[in-house]
Amino acid sequence: xxxxxxxxxxxxxxxxxxxxxxxxxxxxxxxxxxxxxxxxxxxxxxxxxxxxxxxxxxxxxxxxxxxxxxxxxxxxxxxxxxxxxxxxxxxxxxxxxxxxxxxxxxxxxxxxxxxxxxxxxxxxxxxxxxxxxxxxxxxxxxxxxxxxxxxxxxxxxxxxxxxxxxxxxxxxxxxxxxxxxxxxxxxxxxxxxxxxxxxxxxxxxxxxxxxxxxxxxxxxxxxxxxxxxxxxxxxxxxxxxxxxxxxxxxxxxxxxxxxxxxxxxxxxxxxxxxxxxxxxxxxxxxxxxxxxxxxxxxxxxxxxxxxxxxxxxxxxxxx
Amino acid sequence: xxxxxxxxxxxxxxxxxxxxxxxxxxxxxxxxxxxxxxxxxxxxxxxxxxxxxxxxxxxxxxxxxxxxxxxxxxxxxxxxxxxxxxxxxxxxxxxxxxxxxxxxxxxxxxxxxxxxxxxxxxxxxxxxxxxxxxxxxxxxxxxxxxxxxxxxxxxxxxxxxxxxxxxxxxxxxxxxxxxxxxxxxxxxxxxxxxxxxxxxxxxxxxxxxxxxxxxxxxxxxxxxxxxxxxxxxxxxxxxxxxxxxxxxxxxxxxxxxxxxxxxxxxxxxxxxxxxxxxxxxxxxxxxxxxxx
Amino acid sequence: xxxxxxxxxxxxxxxxxxxxxxxxxxxxxxxxxxxxxxxxxxxxxxxxxxxxxxxxxxxxxxxxxxxxxxxxxxxxxxxxxxxxxxxxxxxxxxxxxxxxxxxxxxxxxxxxxxxxxxxxxxxxxxxxxxxxxxxxxxxxxxxxxxxxxxxxxxxxxxxxxxxxxxxxxxxxxxxxxxxxxxxxxxxxxxxxxxxxxxxxxxxxxxxxxxxxxxxxxxxxxxxxxxxxxxxxxxxxxxxxxxxxxxxxxxxxxxxxxxx
Numbered sequence: 001x002x003x004x005x006x007x008x009x010x011x012x013x014x015x016x017x018x019x020x021x022x023x024x025x026x027x028x029x030x031x032x033x034x035x036x037x038x039x040x041x042x043x044x045x046x047x048x049x050x051x052x053x054x055x056x057x058x059x060x061x062x063x064x065x066x067x068x069x070x071x072x073x074x075x076x077x078x079x080x081x082x083x084x085x086x087x088x089x090x091x092x093x094x095x096x097x098x099x100x101x102x103x104x105x106x107x108x109x110x111x112x113x114x115x116x117x118x119x120x121x122x123x124x125x126x127x128x129x130x131x132x133x134x135x136x137x138x139x140x141x142x143x144x145x146x147x148x149x150x151x152x153x154x155x156x157x158x159x160x161x162x163x164x165x166x167x168x169x170x171x172x173x174x175x176x177x178x179x180x181x182x183x184x185x186x187x188x189x190x191x192x193x194x195x196x197x198x199x200x201x202x203x204x205x206x207x208x209x210x211x212x213x214x215x216x217x218x219x220x221x222x223x224x225x226x227x228x229x230x231x232x233x234x235x236x237x238x239x240x241x242x243x244x245x246x247x248x249x250x251x252x253x254x255x256x257x258x259x260x261x262x263x264x265x266x267x268x269x270x271x272x273x274x275x276x277x278x279x280x281x282x283x284x285x286x287x288x289x290x291x292x293x294x295x296x297x298x299x300x301x302x303x304x305x306x307x308x309x310x311x312x313x314x315x316x317x318x319x
Numbered sequence: 320x321x322x323x324x325x326x327x328x329x330x331x332x333x334x335x336x337x338x339x340x341x342x343x344x345x346x347x348x349x350x351x352x353x354x355x356x357x358x359x360x361x362x363x364x365x366x367x368x369x370x371x372x373x374x375x376x377x378x379x380x381x382x383x384x385x386x387x388x389x390x391x392x393x394x395x396x397x398x399x400x401x402x403x404x405x406x407x408x409x410x411x412x413x414x415x416x417x418x419x420x421x422x423x424x425x426x427x428x429x430x431x432x433x434x435x436x437x438x439x440x441x442x443x444x445x446x447x448x449x450x451x452x453x454x455x456x457x458x459x460x461x462x463x464x465x466x467x468x469x470x471x472x473x474x475x476x477x478x479x480x481x482x483x484x485x486x487x488x489x490x491x492x493x494x495x496x497x498x499x500x501x502x503x504x505x506x507x508x509x510x511x512x513x514x515x516x517x518x519x520x521x522x523x524x525x526x527x528x529x530x531x532x533x534x535x536x537x538x539x540x541x542x543x544x545x546x547x548x549x550x551x552x553x554x555x556x557x558x559x560x561x562x563x564x565x566x567x568x569x570x571x572x573x574x575x576x577x578x579x580x581x582x583x584x585x586x587x588x589x590x591x592x593x594x595x596x597x598x599x600x601x602x603x604x605x606x607x608x609x610x611x
Numbered sequence: 612x613x614x615x616x617x618x619x620x621x622x623x624x625x626x627x628x629x630x631x632x633x634x635x636x637x638x639x640x641x642x643x644x645x646x647x648x649x650x651x652x653x654x655x656x657x658x659x660x661x662x663x664x665x666x667x668x669x670x671x672x673x674x675x676x677x678x679x680x681x682x683x684x685x686x687x688x689x690x691x692x693x694x695x696x697x698x699x700x701x702x703x704x705x706x707x708x709x710x711x712x713x714x715x716x717x718x719x720x721x722x723x724x725x726x727x728x729x730x731x732x733x734x735x736x737x738x739x740x741x742x743x744x745x746x747x748x749x750x751x752x753x754x755x756x757x758x759x760x761x762x763x764x765x766x767x768x769x770x771x772x773x774x775x776x777x778x779x780x781x782x783x784x785x786x787x788x789x790x791x792x793x794x795x796x797x798x799x800x801x802x803x804x805x806x807x808x809x810x811x812x813x814x815x816x817x818x819x820x821x822x823x824x825x826x827x828x829x830x831x832x833x834x835x836x837x838x839x840x841x842x843x844x845x846x847x848x849x850x851x852x853x854x855x856x857x858x859x860x861x862x863x864x865x866x867x868x869x870x
Contacts, residue, residue: 004735004738004739115592119599121554122599133589136581175733179725183713184717186706190707191707193611197692198784200692200717202689246416278431282424285420288416288420289421292414292416292420297410
């Protein structure tokens with residue numbers, strides 16, 4: 001029972017941090033310190049966090065190099081757009097959420113079962129191809145309004161909803177990583193042959209991580225469509241997959257804390273550079289190259305923030 | 320049947336451009352296991368160089384082509400020296416992100432300097448169409464086909480017959496062992512980048528002539544297609560890259576000609592995935608099994 | 612003593628090359644058997660066949676499951692491992708960027724259930740399961756004096772300890788058979804002596820069958836109850852250490868014609 005009590009303490013701390021974040025945001029909006037411009041930036045950062053945490057699960061923890069994240073995001077986004085335009089209600093929004101997740105699971109299985117046999121860059125290029133196929137199909141469908149995309153999607157995803165869902169998906173992913181399943185997928189990343197020799201069905205576990213990542217991407221897609229109210233197939237091309245990958249690598253492959261940090265840094269950089277016009281992307285690219293050259297393992301490497309360690313540290317200090 | 324042959328001619332012309340680009344990907348990947356994302360942008364630089372020298376210095380086609388090859392070769396070497404060399408011992412995914420960064424930098428740098436609008440490529444070669452049994456082939460298409468075949472042959476000779484080529488092959492098998500027997504790693508890698516980038520430069524000038532329009536983002540899609548071609552052919556293999564390039568070019572034009580142009584990229588990716596599933600290392604790739 | 616593993620006329624061809632031809636062998640419960648042979652004799656290939664890393668061209672491998680001997684043909688490596696065959700590798704294959712504890716926990720994967728919902732929503736029973744399995748892993752590590760390095764990354768351990776951890780990781784699977792592929796490779800005489808003691812201890816304490824490939828003759832002659840000699844893919848001889856030491860064919864295979 002002692003274990004339960006100790007863990008309850010840590011979990012409570014996390015809970016308090018999340019609630020504090022929520023009320024801080026709420027207060028800052030009320031006193032007018034966060035205008036709609038900054039709110040927009042924050043929500044974009046949160047959606048990117050959902051995407052990048054999911055991709056980090058696949059790349060950083062399961063060691064499977066996927067470049068097709070935007071494809072699953074597109075599935076969630078279009079499902080929500082189509083369903084909420086037909087049934088304009090919050091209920092419809094949640095239904096679209098679930099439907100998007102289910103379609104993403106099916107798509108991830110169809111893509112993952114054959115391709116996850118491939119290794120490294122071959123897997124990357126195959127998943128990239130699969131995501132492009134998804135995008136091209138959407139581009140040619142009537143119900144998705146083709147290349148023009150969809151407008152006037154009813155906005156149900158307000159900032160509190162995005163915030164709460166970001167917290168939930170992160171909790172789920174982190175809890176998965178720190179459990180039996182997480183240890184297994186890490187072992188698959190480290191050495192597939194040794195993992196097989198431990199009695200682990202590596203194919204099944206790789207697929208599990210891939211599907212879980214795809215589901216979080218679909219969730220992020222739903223939020224993206226509902227918050228921005230406009231989507232087009234080209235929002236979900238190779239470049240989107242790459243920009244999620246950049247967040248993961250910049251933060252540190254295999255560090256969820258790093259993913260958070262990188263998403264925030266890149267989000268702020270993006271907003272600050274907005275005044276630079278065309279020069280914006282040049283500076284962004286140069287910054288990216290410099291960061292990679294001087295910090296090859298990302299901002300945080302595989303370091304992870306842990307309340308338990310913090311407590312232990314404080315305890316040791318005070319003794 | 321005539322239509323079919325017409326499409327084959329068109330497909331081969333496009334395919335030879337992909338093949339030239341794919342060669343650069345395959346050589347760089349073979350030697351440092353990096354997907355050089357910026358390779359497509361070198362091709363864009365080649366096209367812009369061609370545009371300026373023809374317009375400003377009134378170079379003829381051959382001169383434009385050769386000078387573009389030299390300039391792009393130098394650019395490739397500089398990029399490798401500044402951006403990739405410091406990361407040679409870093410995780411490969413880091414080098415990939417750096418390559419993506421370089422690609423963004425070149426694309427947006429060019430857009431900043433020259434504007435992002437498409438511009439007309441000067442028609443330095445006057446187009447003449449020949450009619451062979453109902454199949455129309457232009458002198459530009461012929462020039463592209465012949466030039467790329469000659470370039471590929473020269474490349475094959477360099478790799479198979481010269482000392483530098485032997486060093487390249489040695490490094491691609493095992494760079495540590497190659498270094499032990501006296502291969503200068505840095506020089507070999509620089510040389511590979513020079514070679515690959517000059518091929519891309521040539522492709523850039525030729526595509527400008529063929530499509531008659533260039534813009535700073537023109538390298539993106541052909542770059543990805545050419546990489547797909549390299550993977551299909553078996554990355555690391557020079558004949559594989561040429562074959563893959565022609566294959567993708569043909570496939571695209573044929574799919575387009577049967578009225579499915581909206582799906583032409585999708586078909587390319589389906590073929591990619593199918594080939595990888597049947598032969599995980601591509602058509603000419605060697606299947607290296609992990610030793611237990 | 613019942614037979615635990617029975618291999619009959621095993622053949623493995625790689626293209627035109629016959630790496631293993633017509634090999635038969637038998638292991639009994641709680642036995643410590645060595646498989647020796649000159650370089651390139653096909654020892655590791657036999658191991659890979661037995662553990663399902665590669666599949667045989669012909670022949671059968673059968674394994675005791677309660678009262679019956681069941682066939683392992685066409686079973687995947689992870690299925691064979693789950694039945695109770697643990698192994699180590701010639702070129703140590705630890706999960707390098709994971710802690711010592713995690714290495715052992717991964718090996719215990721099939722001994723506990725956590726359930727997806729249970730672990731992502733952290734039901735109280737999750738912590739109980741974790742606590743139990745953690746305790747089990749710790750106890751095992753303590754037996755082999757690895758508990759003090761529990762939170763170190765496997766890659767940060769010295770070579771000899773890495774070898775030991777790989778064996779302990781195999782044991783954590785609660786196997787019936789433990790296959791050791793050259794456990795003494797790269798070790799100095801002192802470390803080899805330690806290893807000899809360790810393998811004895813394992814066999815006594817855990818009551819499992821051990822099959823080991825080894826080049827170090829002092830280790831083999833010291834430990835093995837029975838020895839199989841493989842040469843050029845064929846089974847050359849079988850017997851007790853003293854029988855093998857006097858076998859003419861074996862001496863010839865090791866020292867060449869003039870020997």
